[in-house]
Amino acid sequence: MKTQATRDGYPEQYYPNTEELKKDEMRVVALGTGRPFLRRSQANASWLVELGNGDKFVFDFGFGSQMNFTALEIPYSEVNAWFATHLHTDHVGDFGQVWVGSWAGGRLKPLEVYGPSGLEPKFGFKHFCEKQMESYAWDTNSRVGALPAVGAEVNIHEFDYSKTQVVYEDAGVKIISFPAVHQVDGPVSFRLEWNGLTFVYSGDTTPSQLFIDNAKDADVVVHETFNTVEQ
Template sequence: MDNEGVFVTKRSIKWLATLALSASLPAAASTCGDQGVWLQVLGSGGPEVGDQRASSSYLIWHNGKARILVDFGSGALLRFEEAQAKIEDLSAVAFTHFHVDHSGDFPALVKASFFSPRTAPLPVLGPSGNHLLPSTEQFVTRLFNESSGVWPYLSDHLSGNGAYPLIPHELASNSTQPTTVWEGVSAKLSGVGVNHGPLPAIAWRADIGGKSIVFSGDMSGRSGTLEKLAQHADLLVAHNAVPESARGVARRLHMPPSVIGTIANAASVTEVVISHRMLRTLERKEETERFIRDSYKGLVHFANDLNCFAVP
């Protein structure tokens, strides 16, 4: 874990306490343990060129196996390989929304699965759509439909004639109460609609192995729904696409650090992981943490690609 969240000012004794707390954190882990629940950040960046990061993607490990993918933006497939994850181990894939930087490598994952022994159906979870972004079913169909898809040669994954089928599961993006969308043997995924301007978006909660991880995805924080989903979560992955000073379109789409802190505090989450770090926020770690800590007193970590976090 790359804990870059140390911030101290001469003006505040509180920041000396923060320094002591941060200094006690474990060092960054580039591989996840083979026992318990771990979060691995495959992509900690956004849609830009120049941040030297893969786009948004997260992998949940349980007892040494890669079980749940959340988002799969550009560059994520390479990180998936570097993490030594196996496609046949995946229980489900969940998308927060269908911007390219959250979903662009999914077709490559499906193609790569041809060279794996996977035979189990793969649930694909995501939001409903509108005129700006497809629904989950439309997303899968427009990629792989036999007659009209971009890659019809992969249509066997829709028809059931392939090694395994893709099974879309959709949650209304205007949902206001946490809803369980998929449940497996030892894990479940629940979601709720969040505000990402006019774009359909879902925040997800994974309950697995007795632990809980919540993914905000891209959101403005104006819907008041993430607080419900994240109640008492062990880990909240929050996106830091804009600085506190953001205004206009950027603010209508994304939450600033102060809102991250307010939500984390209201939900009583144990730890926060800051991700989706962009050029406009990468050099503002100290400022970001300061605004978060105005409301939230728990541990704050800043993610880099391939960081592993043991879920407390």
């Protein structure tokens, strides 16, 4: 006797972390789609991409987005890497939760984070992460001995924002960074390729030929919108 109605082999109701992902499939989950000011029901920007080979990647981690990630009941240790498109708070505001929260939540491996450089070192992702980590010195020191030490480790991968380049490649997954047009130098967009499937995420950007070229033939494209055409 079936306990859950199905349609075309898929359950009518979705429960966190229970829907089967086939070996040749890719699943994209919006963890946050909000504007810079946080809303109760809409977190800042963040996107989870799950692949049929078991790999998981998160693109951006704006304020509030990690509440939605933890609601999925996915173990933090299953996330391969976290990627930031740029350093506006609505895209990286949950860094503390991504780092310390995931450590307290059972992550048993170093945190792998990727982000762009800037015109000066102080505008780059490495500087941002190091200063954030420094600000949590009391917090992390209080957890030493109570939590596995490996969870406190962070591998920061900063790359040149101005280049179109492969920034991650492993187990058949390739993630490419390319420049985005957003206020000042530094922002990037990402293209993930795996098993003949492609996901492209703009982060914050205005329409550009570079984005059009990199989004060509993609299976899923997420492009930022902020105001209406009239605005």
